[in-house]
Amino acid sequence: MNSRSGLGVFLVIGLSVATAGQALDVAIRDTPFAAVFTSGGKTVVEVVDANRSALYVNGWGGRASLVGPPRVVKDGDGTELTYRTSDGRTARVELRPAEEGAIQVRFSVAGKARWERLGITLRVSEDEGFYGLLERPVQGILHESFPPRDAGFNLRGQEVWLYVLPTHALYSPFFVSSRGWGLYVESSWPGIYRFGRDGRGRPTPTQVTIEYEGPELVVRIFGGATPLEVVEKYSRTVGTTVLPPEWVFGPWRWRDEVWNLPTFYDGTPARGPYNSMVVEDILMMDALGIPCSAYVLDRPWAGGTMGYGDLEFDPERFPNAEAMLAWLKGRGVQPVLWLGPWVLDARRAEAVTRGYHVRKRIPYPPRAALLDFTSSEAAAWWQGLLAPLLDLGIAGFKLDRGDEDVPDGLLFSGSYSDGTGYREGHNAYPLWFARAAHGALPDPADSLLLVRAGWVGTSTYAIAWGGDPASNEWGLRNSVLALQRAAAMGFPIWGSDTGGYTGRPSREVFARWLGFSAFCPLMEVGPTANLAPWSWPPDGTPARVDAQGYRFAPTYDEELVAIWILYARLHDDLRAYTYAQAVAAHERGTPIVRPLVFVHPDRPEYVDLWETYLYGPDLLVRPVWERGARSVTVHIPPREWRDLWTGETWEGPRTIAVEAPLHVIPAYVRVGSELDHLDLAARWVEAQKRARSQPDLSSLLPAHGW
Structure with missing residues (x-):
């Protein structure tokens, strides 16, 4: 039937999908093409471009629009137009209901050239926020020495090249x-998204x-009562996260x-049979009461080129590797x-x-040789x-x-083994990498894959970490944003390089990052410039450790050690709570x-807010990333919340000013939880x-028979 709208005559094509009490309906204007998606009589989103077709093809010769009237064919539960x-080619638009109450729109143009792009225009409100697409604050190589200081969680105002x-x-x-x-x-093809701006950067x-x-x-449009519900529907559509072991x-x-x-950081002879720095970490953390459930052995770890060539443990760097792994696991530390x-x-x-x-x-x-994981033979060989x-x-x-x-x-043009072209496969490669590694695991339910790069579907095989952030306050800021971007994209189990990756963080940055990581699903502390808080030089002091040993006089930083103890223990005590949230994500x-x-x-006021977030339903956190900050503003959401310090x-919604000395991350618990x-x-x-007593490594060795 036809209905009247401010946009002209619309054809209600009868697409209606109900799920969990939500229903999406679509009304179509055939000339020029437009579509309005509604739920319960309320507009959800409009595929509309004023007096032009909202679907188009864009190429070197400009934009070609759809001109009508179209031929309309009902096909089962869908409709094809x-x-x-405008340049004389045939275009097809198919609308069909999909899982999770979504409606799928499929658009193609006959004779589309490789350099042309198919486009869709949405009409949105001026106060609307948009979240997702990418982990980093803005697209581009992330040079954090020149950080995107104005970029936040909301994508409004950005042009994102999805590549x-x-x-x-x-x-x-x-x-x-x-x-x-x-x-x-x-699609895994590259795409361009513009939120509230046009291709020339002008505001729209x-x-x-x-x-x-x-x-x-091909797009799917989801509706939901809240953005959280929409993320849930998307995640279930593409596959929810893997559930790793506890x-x-x-x-x-x-x-x-x-x-x-030959010696530990304090000069004690390293008499143990295993890698001295690994042993130092494990013994010191144990003596200080710092729990450790996993230890990452990064490259170089093998013999050959780049410490990775032969895929066998280097006996000089890692003597008695098999026994070392058993020793770690015997102490509850997974390698x-x-x-x-x-x-x-x-x-x-x-290869x-x-x-x-x-x-x-x-x-x-x-x-x-980069491996072609689309080849089942290549994947099996690598496994x-x-x-x-x-x-x-x-x-x-x-x-x-x-990545x-x-x-x-x-x-570099060409095709993968399965026929996928290099252009189409560029974005999908991280998924293939994770899928191949997953196939090597003898018991995936009791194993782990951790990825830096991910695409749609990767989280069904692996969890993620935000790799290589700068070791400064901007790297920390970007990581707080990345945690929430990852959550919006279907990567709910995420952590970062605590303290950053590129260089040695200041004491302040490292302390603040420890507090933040305690309220991330994954808390991995390192690389910390290959140092530790018990071997930490004062800020501004040159410090280097390498194959020749410690090239400076290590200092036991009692305050940093105490902060690590505090937040590692807290994170460990939240393990059951976090795991329960991971089960819900899965x-x-x-x-x-x-x-x-x-x-x-x-x-x-929450549309652009990212500094305060919920960790599960019961914890509220405000990481302190700003240099020199000793007080911050916290947004208390509705309901009653108790300051953990x-x-x-506090009864929300309200904002409060909170003192935040170096060891404090403002955190709140929902009353009654x-x-x-x-x-x-x-x-x-x-x-x-606990931190006041510096452990004596020489007294710890005899307990292990060393």
Whole structure:
């Protein structure tokens, strides 16, 4: 039937999908094409571009629109409209109900050239926020020495080229609106999203445009009562997160490189049979009461080129490797090993001979062969190389650099083994990498994969960390944002390099980062410039540790040690709570971390807010990232919340000013929840007491027979 709208005559085509009490209906204006999605008589989102077609094809010759009237064909539960374009080609638009109450729109144009992009225009409100797409604050190589200081959680005002770039490399062609709808593009081709701006950077506050390469543009539009519900629906559509074993949610430790030194940091002879720096970490953490559930052995760990060439433990760096792994596991510490998507040395030669590599002109790293994981034979061969490592006792793999060496399909063109072109496969490569590694695990339910790069579906195999942030306050800021971006994209189990990756953090940055990581699903402390708080030099003092040992006089930083004790213990005590949230993420798609706008979209002050977030339903956190800050503003959401430091209760919604000395991260618990007993002030007193006594490594060795 026809209905009247301010946009003209609409055809209600009868697409209606009900789920969990929500129903989406679509009304279509055939000329020029437009579509209005409603739920319960309320507009959810409009695919509208004023007096132009909201679907179009864009190329060097300009924009070609759909012209009508179309031929309309009902096909079962869907509807297909066939148009002519303004440049004389045939275009098809198909609308069909999909899972989770979504409606799928499929758009194609006959004779579309490779350089042309298919586009869709949405009309939005001026006060609407948009969240998702990418982990980093803005697209581009993330040079955090020149950080995007104005970029926040809300994508409004940004142009996002959805193309996987190195580090901070989680991506998903999905975003959610603060008004309770979301849009997912079913494509791994590169695309461009413009939120409230046009291609020249001019403001268009009521418009969002999306343009994609590839043969067709397929989108799903979801509706929901809140953005949180929309994220859940998207997650269930593409596959909810893997549920890793419970030990994953305890505190971790790693260094970027460990050497087998003759002495520990304090000069004590390292008489143990295993790598001295690993032993130092484990013994010191145990003596200080710092729990550790996993230890990451990063590259270099093997013999050959780049400390990775032969995929066997280097006996000089890691003597008695099998016994060391058993020793770690006997202490409740699960060993996690670094892997890349390429092979070197003799493994490279074999991969090239067998045709298992991605063919491109310039290998990176030099002399490396990037593996073609679309080939089942190549994946099986590589999995066979990993089997001996798993037999040694490795509990999981850290999958790194799946975002660096993948051909772009333009400068380096070609196809993967399964026929996917390099251009279409660029974004999907991290998914293939994770899928192949998952296939190597003998018991995936009791193992772990940790990825730096991810695409749609990656989280069904692996959890993620925000790799290589700068070791300064901007790296911390970006990580607080990335945690919430990851939650919006369907990567709910996430952590960061505590203290940053690129260099040594200041005492302040490291202390603040420890507090933040305690309220992340994954708390991995490192690499900390290959140092530790018990071997920490004063700020501004040159310090280096390498194969020759410690090139400075290490200092036991009692305050930093106490802060680490405090937050590692807190994170460990929250392990059962976090695991319960991970179960909900696995079963229902509910993110663990929840930006306040996702839960309270009716509060306009939350649209751009990211500094305060919910950790599960019962904890409220405000990380302190600003340099020199000793007080911050906290947004208290609706309901009653108790300050975990002072015991004071607050009824929200309101904002409050809170004192935040170096050891304090403002945190609150929902009154009446199972965590209402937490007392961080008492825990801080206990942590300080524990840190006052510097452990004597020489007295710890005899207990191990060394």
